[in-house]
Every structure is written in C-alpha cells, then in structure tokens.
Amino acid sequence: VNPDLQNERNKATFDPIQLTYLLHNGPQQTRRKRYIQSLALNDRVKQNFRTWTELSREERYEESMKKCIYCADRVKELGFKDPVDIYIYNQMFTGHENSPFGLHNSMFTDVLTQQGTEEQKAKWLPLAKNYQILGTYAQTEMGHGTFVRGLETTATYDPKTQEFVLNSPTLTSIKYWPGALGKTSNHCIVIAQLYTQGHCHGLQPFIVPLRNLDNYQPLPGVEVGDIGLKFGYDAVDNGYLRLSNIRIPRENMLMRYSKVTEDGVFIKPKNDKLLYGGMVMIRSFITGDCGRGLSQACTIAIRYSSVRHQTEVTPGKGEEKILDYQTQQYKLFPALSTALAYLFAGNAIREMYLRVMADINKGALGELPQLHALSSGLKACSSYAASEMIETCRMACGGHGYSQASGFPKIYVNVTPACTYEGENTVLLLQTARYLMKCLNSSAQGEELPTLMSYLNKSTG
C-alpha cells in the first residue's frame, strides 16, 4: 500500500468497518455482500471479459450481453433468490455498464407483478423469470415524455374478436428510448390510450409480443430498432417502436386495477395513480443509485488526493498532499457528505416504497400520494446533486480525471441520465410542488397532514 494512504488510514479516529455495517444493515449483511462479491471477483470466466474502455459501442453491447447471460446462468446455479444478492452479484460484473437485461429484471417483471391479475401473473411471470421471454417497458414516445397523459399510442377494443388493436397513429407517437427495446426484447409492456365503446379511458398497460421467438424477426406490423449512439449506456439498445394494427388478445391488458369486460365495458381503478407504480418504484431506487455513484466518485478523488502531492505551502518543505489544501477539501467533503445523505435517503425511500406497496396490496392507498411526491422530488434532487458533484470530483483530480483510467467517465455517463429518465427533473419537482400546494390547502382547512409535511402546521407564518 502507498505509504501516504497507509498514514491516512493509521490516523483515522474510527474503524471504517463500522460505517460499512451501518450502510449495509449490519455485520451479517456485510459479510453476505462481501461473500457474493468475492464469488464474482474470483470467477475465472470474468477475467476473460474484455476491457470496457477499449470497446466500440457494438462490442460493448455484445460483451454486455455475454456477461448478462453468464450472470443469469450463474445466479441460477448459485441459487440466489434474494433480489439484493442478485443485484450485488451482477454489479460486480457490470458496474456502471448497465445491462441489456436491466429493464427485463426491473420494470417488466415488476409491472407484471404489480398490475397483473393472478391469472396473468401465473402465465407471464414464470416465462419472464426463466428468460423464456425477454421484456421491456415502453411508455415514453418520441414527442411525449414526462407528461404521460399526452401519450398518443392507441389500443382500441374490438368486442367481435375480443382483441385490442394497437397503433402508433402519428410520428410523435413512436415509442422512443425504452431500454433493451431495439434488439434484445421480444415482448414489451406498452402504455397506450384505451378506447372502448367509442370512448377514451386513458392510459393502460398492454403486453405486446414484438418478435418471432424462432428467428427473432419483428412480427408483422411491428417496426422496431435501436435509436443509435447516446452519451453513454452503450450496453443498452434503447429502442424505437412503431405499431400498425397489432392485434393482441383481451387477456393481454394488465387488469389488476382497470378492467375491460368481454363485451367492452370499462371498469375504473380505485386510484388513477396506481398505473404509475412502476415509475414510483424506479424513482425510489434512483436515489440510492445516485448515492452509490457519488460515493464511488468520492472514493476515487479522496484516495487520489491523499497520494498526489502538489506545490509547496512552505518553501523548501516539500510538496503537500492535495487533500491538505482547504480548497480541495471544500470541493470534496461536501460531496462526501452528500453521498452519505443520499445513501441514507435511498435506504429510507426504498423502505417506504416497500411499506406503501404492502399497504396497497391490502387495499390501503392513503400513503401513495406522499410516496409519489417524495420519490419524484428525491429522484430529481439526488440526480442533480450526484451529476454535479461527480463532475466536481473529476475536476478535483486535475488532468488525470479526464482519462478513462480514472473511472470517472464510466460513472458519470451512467448517473447523469437519471436527471432526465423516469421524468425530467424540473417536471418532477413541479409534481412534488403540486402535492405541497394540496397539503398547504389541507393545512389551511385544519386537516391533519402526513408525517413528512407536519412542519407546515408547526411553523408560523
């Protein structure tokens, strides 16, 4: 170990393992995490994967596909069932590379679980979990993003055949951006405006087959492809999708909350927000991801700043460690404290999400608006802060921070899209603000406010 770094470790006033325990839910979970990481680290096949920074975009997609398939097989062999274990294992193989199976294992599977009836879950979930089908989630359109009510894709119910007919009626209605839509997925949950009995009943989720499972050609009426080079996310084939009179059976509409009967009668859900459960889940998890990305950037910058010496503070006394300069501390320590703040907030919002979802399963929807508002706002604030501060960490490493060898570019291009995906940040903050205005109104009327808003009643003004 570099003596400068060792000296730093020697003079610490606490044992770092105590912080590790706090962040990873105690000694047992930490041991489990390290064990799983060591399985991946010592994997001989892993050593054969090519160095990420030297690959072209096409090679990165292919290499990542190989890794994902290998990981999926290994996860099965190792018998991992807990999503946290699987996440840790996969991260060691594909850290900050993202994955062509990412949406399949998150949005696709989770929306099926949350929005499907028991029959639908029994049919689709085993297929998804065994990778017999590969799916993604297509909501965003070329001309429509965060304002989901503006989506144009249509699903018109035909009671004669008991099918939905899906169409992309305009150029702007083409589904655009969904991860793994371009070349990887063969099924997709499409969010479309439902029309039945001559009326539009708003957005609903539909399972749409995209590709022939034998030869992987797109099915008739399906035009699908990759959207091209992006800022990062090279391993993911973000795609576009144009639908022309695609017929799917009535059972392919996810009907846990809203329903369409055989003769075309629409039955409303208890709460319109239930449709956005998938997005709330992803937003809840983004905060922790941002905390992790920023903590990695801080790790790089702070260790480097302890090793790098630059300029004499006192002439003749030798070059100082750059971490001893107050200006360097002012760049890095606020970022470090922000990383910790968002790691804790990420844990808290994930726990809140799991609790609220468990309540929803019991029919209690009371906390959903609070979760929706907080997850939107936290996602926005954490992604803004992480993007900005990762860049600060990079610049704090001088010229070496610009090299791919620093590790910063890979982290940055994986974290910064969080500012725009799953809802553009300003729009999300305005959603949070609308909720705050409702709470203000309730407060003025003397109503009791949710816990996180109780300060509105307390404060004067």
Add this chain to the structure above:
Amino acid sequence: GKTSTITDRLSLRSLVEAFEHRAARLIRECGSRIQTLTSRGMKPDVALNSTSVQLVKAATAHVECCVVKIFVNEVERKDVNPQLKPVLQAMCQLYTVYLLLQNSGEFMQDGFVTGQQVEVLNSKLLDLLSEIRPNAVAIVDGFDIPDAMLASALGRFDGQVYEALYQYARNSKLNKTEVSDAYYKHLKPFLDR
C-alpha cells in the same frame, strides 16, 4: 418575528428547524402568490405556471428538509458505534451547513437566519473541513467498494496510482506498434511534401 436558534454548537435540531422554516416559508409564498393571481382573475393553471420557478424552489426545499431529517435520524440512532457517531455528526453538520450557505438568501429572507448567524456558519464550515480531514480516507474505505467495481487507476485501495496509470498508457491500442499506421498513410506524405 421568530428567529433561528443556530449557534456555533450547530445542534442538529436547530439545523432541522431552519430547513423546516425555509421549506414552509417557500411553500406558503407559492400559495400566497397563486391566491393573489387567481383573485385578480387569472385561471388557476395559468397562475400555477406563473409561479413555477418558486414552486421548484419550494419543492427542492421540501426534499432537502426531508433528506436532512433522514440524515439526522441516522446520526441519532442508538445502535451507531460510539467512535463513528461524532464522525457522522460532523458529516451531517457539513451537509446541512453547506446547503444552508449555498441557499443562504432563502434562509435569511424573512430574518429567520441572521447575517451574524451566517457569519458563524461560514466559519464553522471551515472548521468542519479540518475536523473531517483526518477521517476522509477512512470514510471512503467505509463505503466498501471493491477495486474491480471502481475500475479506477486513481482510486485504487493500495494507492499505487502512478504504476497503474503507466500500465494503462502502455496498454493503449495506439502503442501496439512503435510507429502508427497513420504515419505511413497521412503524416509521412505530409512531412515529405
């Protein structure tokens, strides 16, 4: 007329109170502006759009207030190791003081935080940098991120940065040959010209 209780002790309660006050004030200001605009005949949706810059500030203040509270809860957990507790407390203070100073106008606007208190906070921020300095490496070690995941020559656990940078340079694809193909194709004809 209410003012903050922040002193140079930087009690976490006083910091939370400041964040709550700022969020509540900004939320109320938005509500008040929307009410004024609609009472002048503006449609509610238009009034909302005409207040959107302030609404974003209010939402940000609310979220930051929630994050501060979550952080404080973690510091105050009973099962936190006694050696770690002061380190976490300093990190929490730094997070809140830094945010507060970045947005000092929003805390000072109605006189809740005074100019004198901001002066104290500026000085405390610099003290906190010195306080955290000896533990900075231990804190990032505590994140427990394996080198393979960092994939960084600069952030290696062993600190052998320069060896790693040198190896990385030697492995560049451009170094596979001593003279690059581009020399023969383009540079040589140019130099010969």
